[in-house]
Amino acid sequence: MSIVEIQGLTFSFSRKEDPVIYDFSFSMEKGEIVGILGPSGSGKSTLLRLISGLEMPNKGTIHIAGTTVVSEGVFIQPENRGVGMVFQDYALFPHMTVKDNILFGLSHLPRKQRKSRVDEMLELVQMETFGERYPHELSGGQQQRIALARALAPKPNVLLMDEPFSNLDANLKESIREELGGILNKANMTCIMVTHDRNDVEAICGRSIVLGKMSVVK
Amino acid sequence: MRAELIKRNLKKEFNGWWIISIVGAVVILLPILVIFSSIVQEPNENWLHIRQYLLKNYVTNTVLLVVMTAILTAILGVTLAWLIAAYDFPLKRFFRWGLMLPLSIPTFIAAYTYRTMLGYTGVVQTTLRNHFDYQMNPELLTVSGIGGAVFIFTLFLFPYVYMITRAFLENQSTSYIENARLLGRGPFAVFFRIVLPLSRPAIIGGVVLVIYEVLGDYGVTSLLGIHTISTAIFQTWFGMYDVDSAMRLAAWLMVIIVGMFLFERLLRQRRRYHVSNKSRPLVPVKLTGMAGIAAFMYCGVVFLIGFLIPFIQLIAWAKMTFHKVWDTSFFTLLYQTVYVAVISTMIILILAVVVANVCRSHSSLSFILSKCVTSGYSIPGPIIAIGVLAMFIALDKWLAPLYSSMGLGKAPLILSLSLVMLIVGYCIRFMATGFNAIEVGFEKVGTKYAEASRMLGLGKTRTFFKVDLPLIKGSLISGFILTFVEICKELPLALLLRPFNFETLATKTYQYANDEQIHEASISSLLIIAISIVSVIIIQMIGKRVKQ
Numbered sequence: 230m231s232i233v234e235i236q237g238l239t240f241s242f243s244r245k246e247d248p249v250i251y252d253f254s255f256s257m258e259k260g261e262i263v264g265i266l267g268p269s270g271s272g273k274s275t276l277l278r279l280i281s282g283l284e285m286p287n288k289g290t291i292h293i294a295g296t297t298v299v300s301e302g303v304f305i306q307p308e309n310r311g312v313g314m315v316f317q318d319y320a321l322f323p324h325m326t327v328k329d330n331i332l333f334g335l336s337h338l339p340r341k342q343r344k345s346r347v348d349e350m351l352e353l354v355q356m357e358t359f360g361e362r363y364p365h366e367l368s369g370g371q372q373q374r375i376a377l378a379r380a381l382a383p384k385p386n387v388l389l390m391d392e393p394f395s396n397l398d399a400n401l402k403e404s405i406r407e408e409l410g411g412i413l414n415k416a417n418m419t420c421i422m423v424t425h426d427r428n429d430v431e432a433i434c435g436r437s438i439v440l441g442k443m444s445v446v447k
Numbered sequence: 448m449r450a451e452l453i454k455r456n457l458k459k460e461f462n463g464w465w466i467i468s469i470v471g472a473v474v475i476l477l478p479i480l481v482i483f484s485s486i487v488q489e490p491n492e493n494w495l496h497i498r499q500y501l502l503k504n505y506v507t508n509t510v511l512l513v514v515m516t517a518i519l520t521a522i523l524g525v526t527l528a529w530l531i532a533a534y535d536f537p538l539k540r541f542f543r544w545g546l547m548l549p550l551s552i553p554t555f556i557a558a559y560t561y562r563t564m565l566g567y568t569g570v571v572q573t574t575l576r577n578h579f580d581y582q583m584n585p586e587l588l589t590v591s592g593i594g595g596a597v598f599i600f601t602l603f604l605f606p607y608v609y610m611i612t613r614a615f616l617e618n619q620s621t622s623y624i625e626n627a628r629l630l631g632r633g634p635f636a637v638f639f640r641i642v643l644p645l646s647r648p649a650i651i652g653g654v655v656l657v658i659y660e661v662l663g664d665y666g667v668t669s670l671l672g673i674h675t676i677s678t679a680i681f682q683t684w685f686g687m688y689d690v691d692s693a694m695r696l697a698a699w700l701m702v703i704i705v706g707m708f709l710f711e712r713l714l715r716q717r718r719r720y721h722v723s724n725k726s727r728p729l730v731p732v733k734l735t736g737m738a739g740i741a742a743f744m745y746c747g748v749v750f751l752i753g754f755l756i757p758f759i760q761l762i763a764w765a766k767m768t769f770h771k772v773w774d775t776s777f778f779t780l781l782y783q784t785v786y787v788a789v790i791s792t793m794i795i796l797i798l799a800v801v802v803a804n805v806c807r808s809h810s811s812l813s814f815i816l817s818k819c820v821t822s823g824y825s826i827p828g829p830i831i832a833i834g835v836l837a838m839f840i841a842l843d844k845w846l847a848p849l850y851s852s853m854g855l856g857k858a859p860l861i862l863s864l865s866l867v868m869l870i871v872g873y874c875i876r877f878m879a880t881g882f883n884a885i886e887v888g889f890e891k892v893g894t895k896y897a898e899a900s901r902m903l904g905l906g907k908t909r910t911f912f913k914v915d916l917p918l919i920k921g922s923l924i925s926g927f928i929l930t931f932v933e934i935c936k937e938l939p940l941a942l943l944l945r946p947f948n949f950e951t952l953a954t955k956t957y958q959y960a961n962d963e964q965i966h967e968a969s970i971s972s973l974l975i976i977a978i979s980i981v982s983v984i985i986i987q988m989i990g991k992r993v994k995q
């Protein structure tokens with residue numbers, strides 16, 4: 230069974246404008262990592278926002294893990310979709326420590342489990358000693374790893390990543406890319422990653438989609 | 448199918464936040480709608496008398512005051528803004544800040560101070576008589592009538608134009624001005640051909656604020672004996688006890704305001720004002736010799752007349768009456784002012800936070816909502832007061848069966864004789880002050896943190912308390928202080944809507960001045976000025992933070 234299934238998705242920012250995404254269909258299996266490529270304005274980030282529930286489509290349906298999250302008569306709020314997201318600029322809460330950032334999405338767990346889950350996540354991203362730091366005290370690469378840990382902590386059905394390497398310099402990018410691929414595989418995470426760099430896709434993703442031309446590239 | 452889609456979209460957007468916002472907007476708009484509804488009702492005899500003999504005079508005076516003040520504040524505000532933004536001269540850094548201070552003196556305090564100071568028994572004429580043996584024509588210096596009111600309004604309201612225009616010139620106009628200079632044009636051509644036309648939206652923005660103040664004024668015009676629509680609203684209400692006619696007058700005033708806006712839109716229609724995208728600070732040109740002295744003198748004279756002289760005069764009077772005024776009743780006055788201001792500010796901020804959070808979606812519906820809740824700022828205090836009163840009287844009538852079942856009598860006026868009415872009036876009038884401060888906070892934070900929180904499983908309300916609220920704390924505090932200060936200074940609403948025997952600093956000051964106890968009015972005046980200076984400092988600090 231597909232973990233994400235999209236059918237006939239259409240979205241435009243206003244009625245007057247042409248749709249950014251038109252009649253888009255797609256599906257992916259559990260554990261797959263799919264890259265989304267395309268030029269600026271082709272609707273890559275918008276597609277992630279539609280899957281996560283931050284935007285509402287004009288038409289089409291989206292199913293996640295067998296549940297319809299959006300269709301003509303259904304709209305499930307973002308917080309109830311079981312989707313994790315790593316934002317382009319990470320969006321780590323500046324008024325919380327690293328630990329509190331990761332704890333943030335674990336309020337549904339019993340207290341003891343929360344703590345062990347935070348430790349587990351910090352270990353996964355190899356940042357065990359950084360728990361008490363604030364986001365501004367971390368480097369770009371460290372911030373990215375914490376953002377990933379925070380998104381993975383609640384065990385989402387699918388992880389969405391919006392240009393995860395765009396804020397990193399070229400030297401750092403390569404090593405972090407490898408690291409990220411390793412972490413995602415270790416966590417057996419289903420992931421959709423938006424990028425404009427084909428190298429990112431080749432390094433991490435099993436397959437890719439090019440938006441803007443409405444074609445799927447294997 | 449279509450109905451399902453609408454239902455789905457409503458489900459996404461509409462929640463408790465929207466419902467509270469819509470209820471707030473309705474409460475704010477209701478008094479204004481009540482005013483307009485009075486136009487279609489049958490007029491009474493009083494109104495026929497007012498319309499036949501008095502209305503023309505009220506409208507003429509109001510329009511005269513508005514037009515003359517608008518022109519003079521524009522001239523004073525723009526020239527000072529240009530000098531400060533584009534040139535360097537002695538004490539310029541001081542004047543940059545100091546020229547905002549006249550705004551901290553409420554116009555009615557300035558009016559009674561100048562009227563007394565320049566009058567026959569005032570310090571100017573007595574000094575000339577006693578020390579220089581010069582007997583001058585007392586009429587020559589008298590601050591009275593329309594001329595006097597225009598003098599007061601211009602000198603104490605010009606900072607609105609000055610502040611907005613200066614901010615625009617300092618940051619937005621650099622490339623155009625530099626280009627004009629490079630094309631070989633002199634300072635006058637740059638000012639008249641580039642600066643004036645470019646800064647027109649900023650100038651109009653400032654002048655519109657001045658006009659709101661003049662239209663809503665009661666203190667200056669009543670102290671100087673000018674009949675305007677605002678003073679007439681008071682007289683018909685308190686003199687004739689005729690709320691219906693007062694409402695009709697308020698409706699007339701609203702017609703003038705709407706007309707003014709349409710006129711301004713008409714003027715602007717074909718022009719477009721583009722502002723350069725890259726904002727770079729304007730590098731000031733150093734003025735030397737006579738030019739530098741002239742600039743210094745110009746700013747200095749305005750600062751002296753607009754702030755320092757009346758301020759020193761008030762201190763002198765306060766010293767004379769301190770022992771008499773500074774007693775327990777004065778502390779009661781302070782307590783009452785702070786009490787009503789704190790409650791109103793809290794309500795304003797809670798509603799402002801809810802509405803501003805809803806408006807982050809930037810939909811056309813949220814735009815309309817934000818315009819509705821902030822509409823009170825462009826409506827003069829007397830209009831809001833009469834609308835609120837009419838609304839509360841109707842509410843009391845509606846609640847009469849409930850009152851009688853509670854054993855409170857057959858048709859008592861409970862709400863319309865309580866402090867609730869004044870608090871509602873303040874909330875309508877000053878919602879924009881709180882809302883704007885919080886909106887700026889939300890804009891600075893953006894939506895990414897809230898979105899991240901929602902992706903981590905928290906709903907809109909929990910996201911607000913755990914993520915948004917800590918991040919907009921600073922804006923919340925500055926919004927609180929600015930709104931609190933505005934309420935402490937406010938006069939017309941407090942005069943019209945306060946319950947019996949309830950005084951605020953502003954109403955007490957006005958009463959002293961109206962009873963010719965000018966010296967006694969000085970201590971409360973100084974307190975109001977001190978509170979206002981705090982707000983000027985905060986505006987300055989916010990400005991600096993935004994720049995950083």
